[in-house]
Amino acid sequence: MILVTGSTGKVGQPLVAALKKKGVAFKALARSEAPLKALTALGVETVKGDLGDPTSMKVALQGSDKLFLLSSASHFDRLEIGAIRAAQDVGVKHVVKLSAGGASADSTNPLLRAHARVERALEDSGLAFTILRPSFFMQNWVAFFSHGIKAGQPVYVNAGEGRLAWIDTRDIADVAAAALTEAGHEGLVYDLTGPEALGYGEVAQRLGQLLGREVAYVPVPDAAAFQAMKGMGMDAWYAYGMVALHQGVRRGLAEATTGTVELITAKAPRTLDAYLKENLGAFM
Numbered sequence: 001m002i003l004v005t006g007s008t009g010k011v012g013q014p015l016v017a018a019l020k021k022k023g024v025a026f027k028a029l030a031r032s033e034a035p036l037k038a039l040t041a042l043g044v045e046t047v048k049g050d051l052g053d054p055t056s057m058k059v060a061l062q063g064s065d066k067l068f069l070l071s072s073a074s075h076f077d078r079l080e081i082g083a084i085r086a087a088q089d090v091g092v093k094h095v096v097k098l099s100a101g102g103a104s105a106d107s108t109n110p111l112l113r114a115h116a117r118v119e120r121a122l123e124d125s126g127l128a129f130t131i132l133r134p135s136f137f138m139q140n141w142v143a144f145f146s147h148g149i150k151a152g153q154p155v156y157v158n159a160g161e162g163r164l165a166w167i168d169t170r171d172i173a174d175v176a177a178a179a180l181t182e183a184g185h186e187g188l189v190y191d192l193t194g195p196e197a198l199g200y201g202e203v204a205q206r207l208g209q210l211l212g213r214e215v216a217y218v219p220v221p222d223a224a225a226f227q228a229m230k231g232m233g234m235d236a237w238y239a240y241g242m243v244a245l246h247q248g249v250r251r252g253l254a255e256a257t258t259g260t261v262e263l264i265t266a267k268a269p270r271t272l273d274a275y276l277k278e279n280l281g282a283f284m
Contacts, residue, residue: 088125111245128186171265194261
């Protein structure tokens, strides 16, 4: 039995779909009634629990031998390390953690240092583990920019002209599903990217060609990006982490591509062009 956390997010949703397709036994964790009902309506076995509540996690993990670990909360490292300890206590055998490209204890980015702390806790736990380090999500274009693009507004990011090896979260989910259901992935760290590195301006131009109108990209200063994210309700810790991620983009830290998705899934990773065409209606 597999327990999936983050089951309603950008990676969790396609992972649930991938595991259903494989026909394996799994449960999806959720904190509140609305996602529990939505998952149940899809025919998914659910369990109520909270990564911040060790007791509820131990209950949720009962009967599971594998855990997919993901939290998008601020200071998520505390929650994920707590979940690892709960997994130890109830006898989970294997944890697949969604980390991030560039995770390192030496990083200047608080998000990447937090991921590194969880990775180290997992390595020290004695549990079998697989760590997934994806690049930037293609799905962020719909999640973060579609409303503004619909309204004719530019895309504002502090990424300069740096390029990113965009990855479709469905490819991340396919790798996670393989790691959770197949032998041979234990003790490995996978750097996951799409097939092509493109800057925000290049993506905006391609999207504009598909829409038949200009989609502008405006590189903004770090301070402006930080204040904008705080103004949207993001706490300062997470907002600075996002600013720092794009500082890394400007330094060329996100442009390398790997062949890992195809190596694990035997399928070429989805392209950004294909993603934009598939989701074009979200920008119109």
